[in-house]
Amino acid sequence: MKSILDRKRATLYAWIGLVFLLLWLFSDLANNPDTFGERAVNNIWRVAYVVVLNYVLFEFTLARASRKRIFSSLFLLVAHIMLYSWGLYAWRFIGIQLGAYTALTTFSSAEAGATKQMEFSVMSIFFFGILRHIYDYIQLKHAAQQLRIEKQEAELNYLKSQTNPHFLFNTLNNIYSLARDKSDLAPESILRLSKILRFMLYEAGGSFVAIEQELKIISDYLALEQLRYDESLRVNFNHDVEDMKQALPPLLLMPLVENAFKHGVSETRNQPFVDIHLSVNKRQLTFIVKNSTEATLEERQAKENIGLSNLRRQLELLYTEYSLSVQQGDYVFTATLKINLASHV
Structure with a gap:
C-alpha cells in the first residue's frame, strides 16, 4: 500500500499544480486584467484544493479500484465527484469567510455554484492526468533503459571475468612449459x-x-x-x-x-x-x-x-x-x- 506521505509523488503534484495555476493566471491576465489581482488569489485558493484532491484520486482511489471492490470503488468515485463539485464550492465559501477568496461571481443557487466549480475540477483532472501519465512514462522508460544498461554491464563484466582468467591461464601454461624444460x-x-x-x-x-x-x-x-x-x-x-x-x-x-x-x-x-x-x-x-x-x-x-x-x-x-x-x-x-x-x- 502506498503511503499517504509519499513526498516524491506529492512534490510531483505540487509542480503540476503550479503549472496549472500559471496557465489560469495567464488566462486571467489576458481576459480580465482589471480584476487580475483578486482572480489570482482566488485561483491560488482553488488550485491548492484540487492539488490535494487529484493526488488522492490518482494515487489512491483509482489505484485501488478493481472489479473485486466494485461497490467500494463506485462509492469512492461518487464521493470524489461530490468533493470536486460541492466540496470545491464549500472550499470557496470557506475562503470567502476567511477573507482569502473574493466573490466575483454571484450564483443563482448552490447547485449552480457547485456545477460551475465542477467545470474547474474537470479541467484539473484532465490536466493532472495527462501530465502525470507523461511523467510516469518518462520515468518508466528511464528505468527500463537503466535496467538495460545495468544488465549489459553485468554481462560485460561476466565476459571479462571469463576472458581475463583465460588469458592468464594461457600465460601460466607458457611459463610451466619453460619451467618443465628447466x-x-x-x-x-x-x-x-x-x-x-x-x-x-x-x-x-x-x-x-x-x-x-x-x-x-x-x-x-x-x-x-x-x-x-x-x-x-x-x-x-x-x-x-x-x-x-x-x-x-x-x-x-x-x-x-x-x-x-x-x-x-x-x-x-x-x-x-x-x-x-x-x-x-x-x-x-x-x-x-x-x-x-x-x-x-x-x-x-x-x-x-x-x-x-x-x-x-x-x-x-x-x-x-x-x-x-x-x-x-x-x-x-x-x-x-x-x-x-x-x-x-
Missing part, C-alpha cells in the same frame, strides 16, 4: 608475467585504457610467447596510430593475439609465424592478425573458441559500428577486426 628463460618469463598481472590488477578493471597501454601489454605477451619457441618463430608486430591516448576497453584486442598462438602457432610444425598490424586513424580502428596453422581450408572446421565468442559479444555490448571476420586459408588463418571508436554506446 629453461634459463623461466625467470624472465615470470618477470614479464608480473607486468601483465600488474596491468590486469590496476588497469584492466576500468572501462578504458589508452591505446598505448594496450600496445604495451600486447608487446609483453608476444615477448613472453617468443620465449617458448626457438628462432624459427617469426613475429611481426607493427602499428600506425595517430593518437596513442585514444581510449580503448582493456584487453579487447588480446583474444585475437591469444588465438593466433593457441590455435595456430602451437599447432604449426614448420615455419610458424604471426603477423599483427594495428592502425587507428580518424577514430577508425583496424586490427589484423594473421598466423600460421597446420590445417588446410578443407581440413579445418569453422568453430570459434571461447575467446572469439566472448570478443564478439563484448563488441555487441560496446560498439554499434564494428566488424569481426575470420578467414581460413591453406595453412594460414586471418582475423580482421574493424571498429568505429566513436560508436561506443
